[in-house]
Amino acid sequence: MGDHGYWTKHTNYEQANTIPMIMVAPGVAKPNTATDQLAETVDIYPTLAELAGLGKPDVPQPIDGTSMVPVLQQADQRIRDHAYHAFPKGGHLGRAIRTDRYRLVEWTNMNKPEEEKGYELYDYLNDPLETKNIYDKNKKVAEELKAILATHPEAKRQYRKGGNQ
Known part of the structure; x- marks a missing residue:
């Protein structure tokens, strides 16, 4: 069995909630850097939108998440x-x-x-x-x-x- 006796990723514990996230942003991120910054999957969209130069969408429901661009620029930066x-x-x-x-x-x-x-x-x-x-x-x-x-x-x-x- 896996983390805390569970065999799926649907738990409230570390092994299930840790996922590798690799971002390549030429001209923004320094090659071969890593960070321990906590992130959520909802941070992916605002990060990609900022990297693409897109503004916030005009939609009824607000977009969750925080752009990780500051962390890509400087690995020791903290966004949350x-x-x-x-x-x-x-x-x-x-x-x-x-x-x-x-x-x-x-x-x-x-x-x-x-x-x-x-x-x-x-x-x-x-x-x-x-x-x-x-x-x-x-x-x-x-x-x-x-x-x-x-x-x-x-x-x-x-x-x-x-x-x-």
Whole structure:
């Protein structure tokens, strides 16, 4: 089995949410450079649009993501301090953020969202394989990360027993 016993990429943990991203931008990026900048797949479109000299599209729904051109120009540049993702598991919705050092996962019962949420907190400096949930031992960091997670909208779709609505 793979990461945390899962065999698919649909989880809230590191191995499933890490994907290689290679960008070649002649005249913009320096050859043979790499970065540890956190990015999301929604950052690809704004990056390509900026590289192509396209403006923001005039559409009803705003475009998510942040252009990574500053990082392509200078690998140590930072455009975001965290990445966000969400996946369901066993009737719960897991919303998570990943910073350079930590991952916080918030679990909400999709059938009873009013119930108390569950949390996991991992420290990649001391536990790169996410084997120790340190949420109960590091409330200060957890509260800081919860504040960041709160800046992302909660899922609006309601779920019922027996399937999605």
